[in-house]
Amino acid sequence: MTPDHPPGLDLDRLRALLDRERPGLVDGPLSGRLIEGGRSNLTYAVTDGGSRWVVRRPPLGHVLATAHDMRREHRVIDALYPTSVPVPRPVLLCEDDEVLGAPFYVMEFVEGTPYRTADQLGPLGPERTRGAVLSLVDTLVELHAVDPAAVGLADFGRPEGFLDRQLRRWGKQLDASRSRDLAGIDELHAALGRSLPSSPAPTVVHGDYRLDNVLIGEDDTIRAILDWEMSTLGDPLTDLGLLVMYSVPLEVPESPVSTTASAPGHPTPAELIERYAARSGRDVSAVSWYTAFAWFKLAVILEGIHYRYTLGQTVGRGFDRIGELVPVFIHHGTTTLQEG
Structure with a gap:
């Protein structure tokens, strides 16, 4: 494949489909490139020299349909596009x-x-960085204000039982990645289960809401x-907890997992929580649980990456240090839950 014809993207067949389903949309030969940074599904930028589009598809090779459900992704974007929530305009779904x-x-x-990193935010300066991160909270409030039934997502x-299922799901993920002793992680999982909060009314949840x-x-x-790809109907405070978690500086030198929290001007976790509460009107008194759950979930994800690294199934820079971070995330989760 040439750079203009990346693997997994047959531009001739795509052009034929668009000409048939959206006549007049494309005006000229198509070229495309893979957009780096995606963690699971593949994302391509496609252009005819004048207009540009994005194509999303599952990874190459055998995949689990439930984990890479294009219909589901397209459905939520299509439903939210007429609302005040900023999403790209959907063009078509092809099954x-x-x-x-x-x-x-x-x-x-x-x-x-x-x-993606504090260094990338640096050129914006403290004032613009603060504004961008606060707008992240405001947009999350907009998402959680959407009535699922009104947009066809009932x-x-x-x-x-959303939180209980989430906790059990990530416990199973942890069991599937066990290759070493991880002090405190089972205790954190059990403590989260004992202090499960009562969820507010369900909303559309993004599932991986953060600045990048x-x-x-x-x-x-x-x-x-x-x-x-992780969106669903569930407890909106899970999105807030994850956002708060990513706003805590890790203070790990040359960490392979980056957050933007150390960028000058970045609001504190307390400021983000206060802004969300004021703008959404939701009770956020249990936010420590949701933040601790986010730390636990990320610890499980990182342990899974570490496990695959030990089996020789991952390549690239930084994977050799992922394992060192897992105890840091466990510690943050435990202290967050205790302090809450």
Whole structure:
């Protein structure tokens, strides 16, 4: 494959489909490139030299359909597009494997920057950094204000027993990745189970809401929320807890897992919680539980990456140090829960 024809993207078949389903949309030969940074599904930027689009499809090779559900991603974007929640304009969903070898969807390309590290935020300066992160909270409030039934998402998830299922799911994930003794992680899991909070009314939950999953425009506003593969109907405070967790400086030198929390001007976790509470009107008194759960979940994810690294199944820089971070996340989760 050439750079203009990356693996998993047959541009001739894509062009034929778009010409048939959206006549007049494409004006010229298509070229495409893989957008780096995705953690699971593949994302491509495609252009005809004038207009630009984005194609999302599952990874190459055998995948679990439930883990890479293109219909589900497209459905939530399509439902939210008419609302005030910033998402790309959906173009089409294709569930015919004959086109690209797997289901996929096309959406409009949105200009913007995903900020992944404190260093990347540095050039914005403290004031603009603060504004961008606070707008992240405001946009989360907008998402959680959407009435799922009003946008056709009443059956998008099973909110009853949501937190209990989440906790059990991540406990199973931990068991599947056990290769060493991890002090305190079982105790943290058990303590979370003993102090399960009562969930507020369910909302559309993003599931992985943080600064590098949104595009920030030149005016420092959020142009689009991306990566909806973990979205569902559930407890909105799980999104807040994850956002708060990513706003705590890790204080680990040259950490392979980066947060933006140390960027000058970045709001504190307390400021983010206060802003969310004031703008949403929700009771956030149990936010420590949700933040501790986020630390636990990330510890499990990192342990899974470490486990695959020990088996020689991951390649790239930084994977050799992922294992060192897991105890740090366990410690943060335990202290957060105790202090709450």
